[in-house]
Amino acid sequence: MPLSDWPAGERPRERLFSLGAAALSDSELLAIVFGRGVRGSTSVDIARACLINFGNLRTLLHSPPRVLLEQHGMGPARVATLIAATEIVRRSLSEKLERGSPMLKPRDTEAFLQAHLRDKPHEVFCCLMLDNRHRIIEFCELFRGTIDGASVHAREVVKLALATNAAAVIFAHNHPSGVAEPSSADERITRKLQRALALVDIRVLDHFVVGDGNTVSFAARGLL
Numbered sequence: 001m002p003l004s005d006w007p008a009g010e011r012p013r014e015r016l017f018s019l020g021a022a023a024l025s026d027s028e029l030l031a032i033v034f035g036r037g038v039r040g041s042t043s044v045d046i047a048r049a050c051l052i053n054f055g056n057l058r059t060l061l062h063s064p065p066r067v068l069l070e071q072h073g074m075g076p077a078r079v080a081t082l083i084a085a086t087e088i089v090r091r092s093l094s095e096k097l098e099r100g101s102p103m104l105k106p107r108d109t110e111a112f113l114q115a116h117l118r119d120k121p122h123e124v125f126c127c128l129m130l131d132n133r134h135r136i137i138e139f140c141e142l143f144r145g146t147i148d149g150a151s152v153h154a155r156e157v158v159k160l161a162l163a164t165n166a167a168a169v170i171f172a173h174n175h176p177s178g179v180a181e182p183s184s185a186d187e188r189i190t191r192k193l194q195r196a197l198a199l200v201d202i203r204v205l206d207h208f209v210v211g212d213g214n215t216v217s218f219a220a221r222g223l224l
Contacts, residue, residue, distance in 0.1 A: 003031075003042050012044065026057045033085055038073045046073035061086045062119050090115045109170070110208065110215045117174035117210040125152055125173040127160070130205070132167035152189050154196035161202050169197065171207040180211025182218065190218060 008014050012028035021029065030047035037043045050071055054060040060068075061082070068079045109128075116139075117124060124144050129137040140160060143152050161169055171190065175181075186209060194204045207218040218224045 002037070003044065027051055030057075030060075030082075033081060034073075034078055035081075041073050046071075046078075050074070058119075106217070110217075113172045113208055113210050113215060114213070117172065118212065120174050121176060123173055123176060125171070127157065128170040128172070129161060129164045129166040130168040130170065131165070134168060134205070137164050137166055152193070154193055157193055158196050158200060158202075161197060162200060166202055168203040168205050170205050172210060173207075174210040178212030180209045180214050180216045182207075182209050182216055182221070182223065187218075187223060190223065194224070 003011055009018075012024060012031045015028065016024055016032060024032075027044055027047040030050065031043040034043040034046055037046060041049075050060055051057065053071060054063060065079050065083065068074050068082065069076065113126075117126065122144055125142050127140050127142055129140065131137055142157065142160070145151050157169075171193065173186075186207070190204070190207045197204055204224060205219065206224065209216045209218075
């Protein structure tokens with residue numbers, strides 16, 4: 001039965017307008033993004049099948065196009081729409097921390113870092129360069145791979161901080177395992193970088209470890 005024949009109170013679009021987006025299920029929201037169905041399947045059917053096949057919404061949204069195209073009812077136009085919607089959300093989070101924005105809301109910083117680092121398949125060490133009023137100068141991805149004393153070079157961090165005329169920095173890196181708990185290596189690296197930057201009068205304000213949906217702040221833990 002096509003969605004147009006469903007009772008108005010059961011159609012995803014009508015439910016969104018009457019109840020708000022938060023009241024809809026993942027499959028209903030996806031159905032609205034997908035638009036029309038295909039022969040023999042409504043957009044809700046396609047959405048439910050995708051969620052079953054991928055296990056959850058996050059896995060679906062971060063799957064490569066070639067995998068999405070293998071799903072029933074998922075043609076190029078629908079896959080492109082899904083990828084574009086995901087990118088719009090990521091960019092909306094990034095806009096909260098544009099160049100020149102003051103670092104006044106830790107939650108905005110955490111949301112920004114989650115958007116950029118949460119789904120990386122490998123560890124990435126990043127730095128937010130700040131001026132003397134703690135406004136953003138630049139966000140930089142510095143190192144990739146296993147984050148340890150051998151892969152994070154203090155000289156390169158100091159060099160970049162001086163080049164951007166930073167007065168303070170915030171470090172961040174992700175744990176692909178999903179566990180945001182800082183390791184002893186994380187603490188050693190932070191202390192090493194803090195000592196190196198102190199020699200050129202640049203402060204380390206925080207170091208965030210990004211996991212699967214949660215973020216740990218060194219400053220909040222008293223580790224800085």
